[in-house]
Amino acid sequence: MTGGWRMVGLPVLALVLVCGVLGVQVAHGGGEFEPLRPADPCVARTVTSQAGGLDGLTERLVLIGIDEAACTLGVSREALTLELAQPGPRTDEEIEALRGGLLSAVGRMQEDGSLPPASALVDEALDNADLDDFLKSVIRALPASVIDAAVKTDDVLVRAIDELDLRTLLANLDDQDDLDEQVNAAVTQAVKDSLLARLRDLF
Template identity: 70%
Template sequence: MSTRLSALGLPALALALVGGVLGVQLAYGGGSFEPLRSADPCTTREVASRSDGIEGLTERLVLIGVDEAACDLGVTREALILELGQPGTRSDAQIDVQIDALRDGLSAAVRRMDEEGTLPPASELVDEALDSADLNRFLEIAIRAIPDSVVNAALKTDDVLLRTIADLDLRALLANLDDQADLNAQLEEAVTQAVVDSLADRLRDLV
């Protein structure tokens, strides 16, 4: 499996994300994308991100969300990723079912992280969001001066994430998958950018 992934020439982030979801195959000695034994996606497992900030938050969100989607569809996470990585093989109805399952899975992941207390307060994400946003310099300075208590009272991380997930164009994302290894990388990138945009837009309203 490691040889094939290396041959794809994926960036380090994509490898880390795919490793998080498909790592069970290595644990069971799987030499292909069909492991001898697959973990039950309906069983809660510990998922730790390998990054910090918004990137780490969305990495964990995607990993849990894919598990939730696979559970909802009654398949293993590996089988789901394989199927989603095969463009042109599914009907519109099948794609709609998968899109609904992915969106519901990501939303369920937000709720689980909120219940676990692992969602960071919005104030911890502000600086990173502003670093990535293209804002007027004076507006950026004014936003950075807002006290954390005000930011956290006005912005709830779970609300930002749920709104982001609701607005994601998952159909376009799935249509552009080149292979199964792209799923987590593209989901993580899309969610990260959407979170940054959402935070920046809503922070403007506080000034």
């Protein structure tokens, strides 16, 4: 082996090996193997639910609502979710952003036609409602068109969101029964208010 080759042979091989390994790795995404970055909450995303009825509606409403609230607060949806999952007091800004987010979610779902008519939810809502059994039977006997004419889903949801004490609700996230009780009470009251308002409009 010549003197020149003795000097450069091994360095050239090392250079080829190192550049080759780094080149192949970078070409296959080396340096980009990082955790998923949270999406921009201000860009609307398609929200679906595996559940039907009230559960599915609630899930979609909450998912869109958190997106809207995170957008208002200037944080990611994930950061807000993790923050809300922690125990402790909520700021007025957070409560307002969340309420505003849920109300915006109702508007968005109404616009894209994904809000179900009231008649599709009435059976499930009556199961959870604290009403007299006779009254429940009467309501169940009503034709769907009558129910849909009397009760508008978006109106009930907006009233229920306004009715909800979000601060108390967020403080009791771990207690599922307490959570259900608060939401049912707010929804029942919202239905009553919505019906009264409709009656007032008729006269």
